Amino acid sequence: MQSIIPHSDLPQLSVGRDVVLNGMVCRVRELATVSFIHLRSEVGLVQCVVAGALPPGLCTHAAVRIRGRAVSATLREPSLTHRELEVRVEAIDVMSSPEEPAPFDVSKPELEVGAGVALDHRALTLRHPRVSAVFRVQQELVRGFKQALFGQGFQELHSPKLAAEAAEGGSEVFSLDYFGRTATLAQSPQLYKELCTGAFNRVFEVGPVFRAEKHATSRHLAEYTSLDFEMGPIGGFEEVMQMATHVIASAMSRVKQVCGPQLALLGAAVPEVGAIPAVRFRQAQSWVGAAGNDLSGADEAAIGEAVLQKTGSELVFITHYPTATRPFYAMEDPENPELTVSFDLLFRGVEIVTGGQRIHRRSALLAKMRRMGLDPEPFGFFHQTHGYGLPPHGGLGMGMERLTQQLLGLANIREATLFPRDRSRLTP
Amino acid sequence: MQSIIPHSDLPQLSVGRDVVLNGMVCRVRELATVSFIHLRSEVGLVQCVVAGALPPGLCTHAAVRIRGRAVSATLREPSLTHRELEVRVEAIDVMSSPEEPAPFDVSKPELEVGAGVALDHRALTLRHPRVSAVFRVQQELVRGFKQALFGQGFQELHSPKLAAEAAEGGSEVFSLDYFGRTATLAQSPQLYKELCTGAFNRVFEVGPVFRAEKHATSRHLAEYTSLDFEMGPIGGFEEVMQMATHVIASAMSRVKQVCGPQLALLGAAVPEVGAIPAVRFRQAQSWVGAAGNDLSGADEAAIGEAVLQKTGSELVFITHYPTATRPFYAMEDPENPELTVSFDLLFRGVEIVTGGQRIHRRSALLAKMRRMGLDPEPFGFFHQTHGYGLPPHGGLGMGMERLTQQLLGLANIREATLFPRDRSRLTP
Numbered sequence A, B: 001m002q003s004i005i006p007h008s009d010l011p012q013l014s015v016g017r018d019v020v021l022n023g024m025v026c027r028v029r030e031l032a033t034v035s036f037i038h039l040r041s042e043v044g045l046v047q048c049v050v051a052g053a054l055p056p057g058l059c060t061h062a063a064v065r066i067r068g069r070a071v072s073a074t075l076r077e078p079s080l081t082h083r084e085l086e087v088r089v090e091a092i093d094v095m096s097s098p099e100e101p102a103p104f105d106v107s108k109p110e111l112e113v114g115a116g117v118a119l120d121h122r123a124l125t126l127r128h129p130r131v132s133a134v135f136r137v138q139q140e141l142v143r144g145f146k147q148a149l150f151g152q153g154f155q156e157l158h159s160p161k162l163a164a165e166a167a168e169g170g171s172e173v174f175s176l177d178y179f180g181r182t183a184t185l186a187q188s189p190q191l192y193k194e195l196c197t198g199a200f201n202r203v204f205e206v207g208p209v210f211r212a213e214k215h216a217t218s219r220h221l222a223e224y225t226s227l228d229f230e231m232g233p234i235g236g237f238e239e240v241m242q243m244a245t246h247v248i249a250s251a252m253s254r255v256k257q258v259c260g261p262q263l264a265l266l267g268a269a270v271p272e273v274g275a276i277p278a279v280r281f282r283q284a285q286s287w288v289g290a291a292g293n294d295l296s297g298a299d300e301a302a303i304g305e306a307v308l309q310k311t312g313s314e315l316v317f318i319t320h321y322p323t324a325t326r327p328f329y330a331m332e333d334p335e336n337p338e339l340t341v342s343f344d345l346l347f348r349g350v351e352i353v354t355g356g357q358r359i360h361r362r363s364a365l366l367a368k369m370r371r372m373g374l375d376p377e378p379f380g381f382f383h384q385t386h387g388y389g390l391p392p393h394g395g396l397g398m399g400m401e402r403l404t405q406q407l408l409g410l411a412n413i414r415e416a417t418l419f420p421r422d423r424s425r426l427t428p
Helices: A115-120 A129-151 A190-200 A237-258 A260-266 A281-288 A297-311 A362-371 A377-388 A400-408 B115-120 B129-151 B190-200 B237-258 B260-266 B281-288 B297-311 B362-371 B377-388 B400-408
Strands: A002-004 A018-030 A034-041 A044-051 A063-072 A085-096 A175-178 A181-185 A202-210 A223-231 A276-280 A315-319 A336-340 A342-347 A350-357 A394-399 B002-004 B018-030 B034-041 B044-051 B063-072 B085-096 B175-178 B181-185 B202-210 B223-231 B276-280 B315-319 B336-340 B342-347 B350-357 B394-399
Touching: A002 B237, A018 A044, A018 A085, A034 A063, A129 A202, A129 A223, A129 A237, A129 A260, A129 A400, A129 B190, A175 B175, A190 A202, A190 A223, A190 A377, A190 A394, A190 B129, A202 B202, A223 A237, A223 A400, A237 A260, A237 A276, A237 A315, A237 A342, A237 A350, A237 A394, A237 A400, A237 B002, A276 A281, A276 A297, A281 A297, A281 A315, A297 A315, A297 A342, A297 A350, A342 A400, A350 A400, A362 A377, A394 A400, B018 B044, B018 B085, B034 B063, B129 B202, B129 B223, B129 B237, B129 B260, B129 B400, B190 B202, B190 B223, B190 B377, B190 B394, B223 B237, B223 B400, B237 B260, B237 B276, B237 B315, B237 B342, B237 B350, B237 B394, B237 B400, B276 B281, B276 B297, B281 B297, B281 B315, B297 B315, B297 B342, B297 B350, B342 B400, B350 B400, B362 B377, B394 B400
Parallel strands: A044 A085, A276 A315, B044 B085, B276 B315
Antiparallel strands: A002 B276, A018 A034, A018 A063, A034 A044, A063 A085, A175 A181, A202 A223, A223 A394, A276 B002, A315 A342, A342 A350, A350 A394, B018 B034, B018 B063, B034 B044, B063 B085, B175 B181, B202 B223, B223 B394, B315 B342, B342 B350, B350 B394
């Protein structure tokens, strides 16, 4: 019986230090007497300098183990994680090499392939620094979101994605055979997070949700990652907006703090999140000459622009959405039942968050379901718990990919999705 | 236009301080002149002391806002988060009250309901301190897992749960209609995390996976949360075991550090994770008189017991599983192709981790798929990328619920699952 010892720490890079790095070769530039390798290692993208001939098999997409010494950098490329130093190579071990040529070159500064080809070869395009940078930023947005909520006493949930009933209803539901019964794929963790306020008060979840979107747009996916929280007891939906402000500020601040190189590479700027202005739905409509019970994409863009002009804020809450366009669990405004105590949050003219206060009394929930023509029976597990007592509560949902897209100014939400799923795409 | 100000910090509890707490009433004990309330608030479970009559509607499952002063505790109950102080109440606002009586009492020290009823009313049983404590421990296990991997330069993934092909094959696949095609629900993020080693070197994911388990057992679910990582380039599968040791140690250490009250309540002890012993599959079999190409539950229990006796370790790696019982992507042992460079990790006699080195060369992968009678065509997106170059890589998968069950000594995995899904259960 042998013993496995704990894994050693990450290599420490500082000028003058001997290091061993394991990594993938991202780019090779051979000059007359010296070669430069961009190595994606466990400590990020590092420039390695090799004197003399390169070993056989050393090329882009080769895996290598390099032994060398960290020295001051001769060139400071912005795409490198370590710009202040480079590694003077003493030995290279080529651990693996490609068996076939890649269909396009990901070592160029710009990816020169069409969007369809890029997605068909997603595992390859993800290797481009501008593409992988998107996912580093996304990761830090989520870490900032979670950090803020853990700090406020929230419990993380892992609610089921298979359920008997669709939380949000409508036609955009995937269903499947589940041991002879029909199950649906979760459109949101809505019902479960509401139930859990009775057990944990404050809860959040980061997980996949599924929408059978019939239309191809640059902002919708058939599967995306939803950032959700729900909190109780609350005195009003304004407390949810306060928490929303706190988590958005935390997410943005984290990205600003740790993703400098990625933001520079992508030419993106993080918004200042201070006090986010709030405007009522009907008033916002009046500013831009809109009507009806919902906002179009054009309305949202115009409202975002108007608020930016008036206040300088890239974020704005729109409150008091009409009851007609909110789901059954939305609480009506006690002063006007045609409106709900709910909100959307627009970021650069696009809705990134939908939230509000929910109905917490069973009698009120059943009355509203009946008014809307919904059969309460299949939702028994939900409203029964309301009867046994739930705190006044509210929360929100935010699409991780949409948030990333807006922050980084990406033309298509697929660019902010690792392996996107839509009507026509199920592979890779 | 009004402005939303950032959310204030959590209430700070210390003796002598005035506080406002929002929470749910978990227990009320009325004595002659004074009442004690256990309040689950944003800072945990706190005892509140009320002099005089309680306001109408104040009962278990009511939501309240309490104003008062923190004082030294008169009683120090182990189930409280704050044992050293209690809150002397000056004002109570009852924000909501139950409309109907609950079917059983969750304010007693033990939940006196059968397992089936407990699951039928899961939203209610989750309110019992012994039940919610399980999920606090689970949350911290996952945080420890992630903390270790972020610290080692891993990128977090959100891979699709809908795919054209089943990664692990077999009959335990859920499938569904996807815009006129057939999609499967992910049994694991295996193929995607392998592909991503080519883009990020080190990756991990925490997300749901789906298995159409036909049999009801105390250790299997139809949907569970899988903790996965994959890393490259590696020099051998031992590096994956080293990283496994590191993440398990980090998860256990975090729980030990922050879940003292929960562990005490549940009577559970965290194992010491130092150097985890490793034994070859065939040798482990010989110890317990087992044969065949896989280990039964009884074999695993006997091996766990033997290792505990020999070394004092509650954890043991079993290495070099037979090729016949490992999936197509498992790398064969260069010294003996009938074995793989793979491992399971047993914890207290139960497998909690399966991992190993994977095949990284396309030619080797295609040859193995053909030997196994698998059609490579549907997996084109997978082995094509191997051809373009993947690092030598390996990783593991670990069931979050199984890990929690073993750590806390729970009889059934459903006790470690928020809303369990099995052959007969799709609600709540």
